[in-house]
Amino acid sequence: MDALRVEGLYKRYGATTAVNGVDLVVPEGEIFGILGPNGSGKTTTVECAYGLRAADAGRIRVFGADPQSDPDRVGRLVGTQxxxxxxxxxxxVGEAVHLFAAVAxxxxxxxxxxxxxxxTGKRRAKFGSLSGGQRQRLFVALALLGRPRLVFLDEMTTGLDPGARREVWRLVEEIRRExxxxxxxxxxxxxxxxxxxxxxxIVNGRVRAVGTPAGLVGQYGGGLRVRFTAPLDLDRAKLAVLPGATSVDRHxxxxxVRGHGALVTALGHQLTIDGHGDVELHVHPASLEDAYVAIVGAATEVR
Ligand SMILES: Nc1ncnc2c1ncn2[C@@H]1O[C@H](COP(=O)(O)OP(=O)(O)OP(=O)(O)O)[C@@H](O)[C@H]1O
Ligand SMILES: [Mg+2]
Structure with a gap:
């Protein structure tokens, strides 16, 4: 069974259309990410999915249950941060854990x-005295207390130090295994x-792309980048027509040089012919960030 199904979700706040027809299907057992610019409707989508907000239109099912008509059942299945x-x-901290444990x-x-x-060292500390990262950690801990079957984590690692981020990642992988x-x-x-x-x-309240991170990188990432310190007499036009090259920029x-496939060998070959065989090439594969920037860029251009 799908853990979450969102179909045609639509939500306005006054004149602002926060969510403009979102469809999502999250099968049980998945770690599903929602990315998108500030104000694109991610939190609103999650809040509707959890039942905290009523949608203006659309259909939401959490393990088959409707969060609006069956909030108790959904509440038992879901944890949220x-x-x-x-x-x-x-x-x-100790009281908060105790309270949430009772609710869970x-x-x-x-x-x-x-x-x-x-x-542990903060058990008697008041919430108001916690640092940002400690608060964040507490919220994630509280979300997971009742061993929910589905958990929503909204910017769970914002404000965490690098060590704590890694620790939270490890714990997320662990709860998924469970x-x-x-x-x-x-x-x-x-x-x-x-x-x-x-x-x-999600961009402007709509899902613009869905896939595995690797799939999105392949589809939208624009290939790899090769960077090198440019010799003074570099002929950029020559590089632009190399096999696999899609663009040449200089910063x-x-x-x-960006491109696909044969680009790296062709570029090395060309530089060698031109007497620059000693140039050091740094090859960077496309990343999810490249794909993200391309997806968001394409979605905002058409508006
Ligand atoms: N309670 C509210 N009242 C009025 N407008 C709201 C409210 N909550 C959100 N909005 C508006 O709805 C839009 C979507 O907001 P939302 O919080 O869902 O974005 P987000 O994608 O989570 O952004 P961020 O990355 O900044 O957290 C924004 O334009 C925001 O200003
Ligand atoms: Mg948000």
Missing amino acids: LQDSALPDRIT GGPVDEARVLVKWGL GTTVVLVTHFMDEAERLCDRVAV GEVCE
């Missing part, structure tokens, strides 16, 4: 949760590439 979550300043229902080893999330489906909103391309089985790119001293 929403963007801009908040707790009262005076609640302690099933048995929760509260001490183990604190150890797992590196919050059977939880994960929907992850993120602005970090490395996070999406590393964690997600598939990602959707200061650095020349960047």
Whole structure:
């Protein structure tokens, strides 16, 4: 069964159309990423999917249940760490875990949760006294407390230090192994590439591309980039017509040639013929960021 199905989701706030016909299908067991520019409707989509907001139009099913007509059932299946979550300043970390454990229902080893999330030393600390990263960690921990079958994590690693980010990634992979489906909103391309089985790119309230990170890179990434320090007498026009080359740019001293397939050998060969055989070529494969920029660029051009 699909963990989440969103069909034709539409949501307005006054004159703003936040979500403009989003379709998403997330099979059980997947880590699914949602990417997109600020204000493109990611959080709104997730909030509707969870039942926190009512959609203006469209159909949402969480393991077959409608979050609007069956909120209790959906509430039991879903955990959330929403963007801009908040707790009262005076609640302690230990109390928050205790409270959320009670709401989540099933048995929760509260001490183990604190150890797992590196919050043991903060058990008696008030929420208002936590650093940004500690708050973030607490929210992710709370979202996962009841071992939900589907969890929404909205910018879960924003504000975390690099070590904590890696730790959260590891924990997300772990909960997936335990059977939880994960929907992850993120602005970090490395996070999406590393964690997600598939990602959707939402621009202006609409899904513009869906696929595996590798699939999107292949389709939209624009091939690899070869960078080298340009010799003074470099003939750029010659490089532009090399087999596989799609573009040649120069940023200061650095020349960047983009393209596919045979480009690297052809470029090396040409430079050698021209007496620049000692130039060091740095080859960078296309990344999810390249694909993302291309997808967002194409979507905003047509508007
Ligand atoms: N409660 C609200 N009232 C009015 N407008 C809202 C509200 N929440 C969101 N919006 C608007 O809806 C649009 C989509 O917002 P949303 O929060 O879904 O974007 P997002 O993709 O999550 O952005 P970000 O990457 O910045 O978190 C924006 O134009 C935003 O200003
Ligand atoms: Mg958001």
